[in-house]
Amino acid sequence: MSAPSMPSPMPSQPPGRPDRGDKPSRYVPSHIAGSPASLTAAQRELIGRVAELGPGFAERAARYDRDATFPFENYVDLRAAGLLGICVPREYGGLGADFATYVMVAAEIGRWCGATALSFNMHVSSCMWSGFIADALEMTPEQRAGHHRIRAQHYRRIVEEGKVYAQPFSEGGAAAAGAAPWGTIARQVEGGYLISGKKIFASLAGAADWYGVLCTLERPGHEGRGTRRDSMYLAVPADAPGLEIYGDWDPLGMRGTVSRNLAFKDVFVPEDARLMPEGLYFQAASRFPHMFSTLSPTYMGIAQAAYDFTVMYLRAEVPGMPPVKRRMYPTKQIAVAEMRVKLEATRALFLQNAREARVDPDKDTRMRLYAAHYTIMENANDLCRLAIRTCGGQSMLKSLPLERLYRDSRCGSLMLPWTAELCLDRLGRECLYEAGEKDEQIE
Ligand SMILES: Cc1cc2nc3c(=O)[nH]c(=O)nc-3n(C[C@H](O)[C@H](O)[C@H](O)COP(=O)(O)OP(=O)(O)OC[C@H]3O[C@@H](n4cnc5c(N)ncnc54)[C@H](O)[C@@H]3O)c2cc1C
Numbered sequence: 027m028s029a030p031s032m033p034s035p036m037p038s039q040p041p042g043r044p045d046r047g048d049k050p051s052r053y054v055p056s057h058i059a060g061s062p063a064s065l066t067a068a069q070r071e072l073i074g075r076v077a078e079l080g081p082g083f084a085e086r087a088a089r090y091d092r093d094a095t096f097p098f099e100n101y102v103d104l105r106a107a108g109l110l111g112i113c114v115p116r117e118y119g120g121l122g123a124d125f126a127t128y129v130m131v132a133a134e135i136g137r138w139c140g141a142t143a144l145s146f147n148m149h150v151s152s153c154m155w156s157g158f159i160a161d162a163l164e165m166t167p168e169q170r171a172g173h174h175r176i177r178a179q180h181y182r183r184i185v186e187e188g189k190v191y192a193q194p195f196s197e198g199g200a201a202a203a204g205a206a207p208w209g210t211i212a213r214q215v216e217g218g219y220l221i222s223g224k225k226i227f228a229s230l231a232g233a234a235d236w237y238g239v240l241c242t243l244e245r246p247g248h249e250g251r252g253t254r255r256d257s258m259y260l261a262v263p264a265d266a267p268g269l270e271i272y273g274d275w276d277p278l279g280m281r282g283t284v285s286r287n288l289a290f291k292d293v294f295v296p297e298d299a300r301l302m303p304e305g306l307y308f309q310a311a312s313r314f315p316h317m318f319s320t321l322s323p324t325y326m327g328i329a330q331a332a333y334d335f336t337v338m339y340l341r342a343e344v345p346g347m348p349p350v351k352r353r354m355y356p357t358k359q360i361a362v363a364e365m366r367v368k369l370e371a372t373r374a375l376f377l378q379n380a381r382e383a384r385v386d387p388d389k390d391t392r393m394r395l396y397a398a399h400y401t402i403m404e405n406a407n408d409l410c411r412l413a414i415r416t417c418g419g420q421s422m423l424k425s426l427p428l429e430r431l432y433r434d435s436r437c438g439s440l441m442l443p444w445t446a447e448l449c450l451d452r453l454g455r456e457c458l459y460e461a462g463e464k465d466e467q468i469e
Contacts, residue, residue: 051343055334058134058327060373069127072112073134079103080138084427087139090282091430094275096233097282100142101190111185113153115161118181124158125316125383129323133376136327137334140434141282143324145229148193151320152238155259156180156301159314162385169303176298180261183236191261192234194225194288195442201240202442204254204311210241210290212258218296219243219260221268224289231271231286237262238301239290257307260299268293279433315392316383318444319399325406325438326376332406332413332431333369336362339417339428346425352418361416365409372405393453400449403438410435 062070083100090097104110113128114120123131128150136143156177165173183189200206210223221241228237239260242252262269273287302310310317338344340353340362352358379398382391410432414422422429439446 051338051341053334053337053341053343055337056330056373058137058330059130059377060370065130066127068123069130072109072121072123072127072131075107075109076131076134076138079107080134083135083139083142087141087282087427087430090139090141092281094277094281094284096145096230096284097139097142098233100139101233104142104146105188110149110188110190111153111181113150113157114181114185115157118178119185120153120181125154125320126380128154129320129376129380132320132323133326133330136324137331138327139282140324140328140431141280143327144280144321144437145192145233145283147320147324148229149191149234151193151317152191152236152261152301153181153184154320155307155310155317159310159317159385160302160306163306163309163313165303165306169306173300173303173306176300179298180301189235190230190233191236191238192228192230193238194228195240196225196227197223198226203445203448204443207252207254208240208242208257210239211244211252212241212260213244214246215294218294218299219258221260221262221290221293221295224287226273226287227285228271228288229283229285231275231284231288233284235264237264237269237288240307243304255305255308257311258304259301259307260295261301262290262293262295262299266293266295278436279430280437313385314383315387315395316379319379319383319395321441321444322379322399322402322438323376325402325435326372328431328435328438329369329372329402329406329409332410332428332435333365335421335426335428335431336365336413336416339421344426347420358416361412365412365416368405368409368412372402372409375401389456393456396444396449396453399444400439400446400453403441404446406438407432407435 058073059065082103086097086099108121111120112123112131116122132143132147135146160173196202197209199209201208210221210225212219212221221239223241225239239262241258241260243256243258244252268291270289271286272289275284275286335344339347340351340358342349342351375398379395382394387395410428413428414432417428
């Protein structure tokens with residue numbers, strides 16, 4: 027397979043100004059998966075599909091960032107390329123991508139537009155969780171039959187109607203960290219559920235057709251006593267009465283995700299709104315922890331973009347910049363070498379993680395998972411920092427993409443449930459304690 031086309035999220039060249047003469051760049055950026063030879067033909071083809079859309083994403087990224095608006099045009103492209111159904115199982119008309127394939131595709135989107143990749147992950151999660159993750163979990167035969175019937179409707183919306191899902195999960199309390207039940211409640215009523223509560227940072231707010239809401243099932247007579255085991259995952263249509271989008275959206279980075287707040291006031295949804303059977307979300311979160319690591323591929327892509335920008339900048343191949351080379355200085359060469367070491371270490375853990383996702387991973391695999399997720403999020407931001415330091419002052423002008431990559435990359439390690447802090451917290455505890463072990467309280 028040929029290398030993906032140049033991932034230069036650069037401004038288009040001013041008309042009539044041939045900055046770099048007529049010489050095309052000889053720099054060949056890395057494939058997002060390192061060596062494409064290690065991939066299946068289907069993986070190569072899907073990543074290649076994104077690489078073709080990428081220059082368009084990159085062209086628009088500055089505008090979405092400046093205006094903090096949703097990348098609708100990119101979703102038109104993703105829809106036309108069949109990618110909205112990337113993780114819809116084949117028997118439902120989707121592309122049937124597995125975990126490894128999806129995360130590599132997500133990283134390729136991230137190298138062109140971080141906000142598109144991050145918001146796309148919210149959409150795809152609704153298909154992964156109800157798809158191959160649910161298939162790997164235990165259900166009664168009745169539950170499985172019901173789930174297959176319901177998810178067929180959900181997948182039909184995506185594959186045939188091109189609908190997009192959001193994933194409002196965070197609430198501003200301990201629930202999104204997995205430390206408490208959801209504060210958003212679903213009360214069982216005749217024919218369905220009434221949802222009440224609020225969600226913060228709902229990417230695709232106002233852009234999604236459906237919101238896949240995590241909430242706690244409250245059974246009659248058990249008010250206020252729902253636990254994390256009672257988690258429900260319900261699809262709410264964007265025009266449902268009682269659903270309100272509110273709050274400003276003017277953040278540091280990932281501005282195109284438009285992650286505003288949602289309020290649910292007795293929003294009715296029918297029983298068929300269940301994206302997973304009752305109790306299955308808790309089982310998924312406990313037994314398929316890789317489900318939360320799909321937030322990091324976006325940042326793998328940003329790390330690659332920051333590195334590529336740096337190389338092109340030092341080679342004087344960034345469109346719109348004066349043709350002043352800087353690559354001959356030994357300090358620049360050392361700096362790029364350090365960046366490359368960090369990038370390849372990040373990619374190695376990214377690929378390891380991509381291939382290790384499975385139900386009931388052993389403890390060692392889980393430790394590697396936390397380590398990989400932490401590393402990708404932190405290294406992406408560090409690579410952007412190094413890129414600015416190495417390229418210098420002109421590189422952080424708003425007319426170039428690097429300062430946006432830097433701001434977007436800052437958001438990665440803040441994402442719950444696995445912020446950088448919480449990854450370290452889990453790693454530190456679980457590295458030192460085996461299941462059931464406790465110590466005397468230290469005074
Ligand atoms: C660009 C962007 C897009 C987002 N999109 C979505 C989305 O689509 N859907 C969605 O649901 N969320 C989304 N989020 C939200 C994100 O996942 C986090 O929930 C959010 O950033 C948490 O912010 P907070 O200030 O409320 O964190 P807090 O809950 O106040 O936590 C602050 C920090 O304290 C630490 N902490 C929190 N709880 C614990 C604990 N129990 N033990 C120890 N330490 C803890 C963590 O390290 C955390 O970073 C998005 C966030 C961003 C920045």
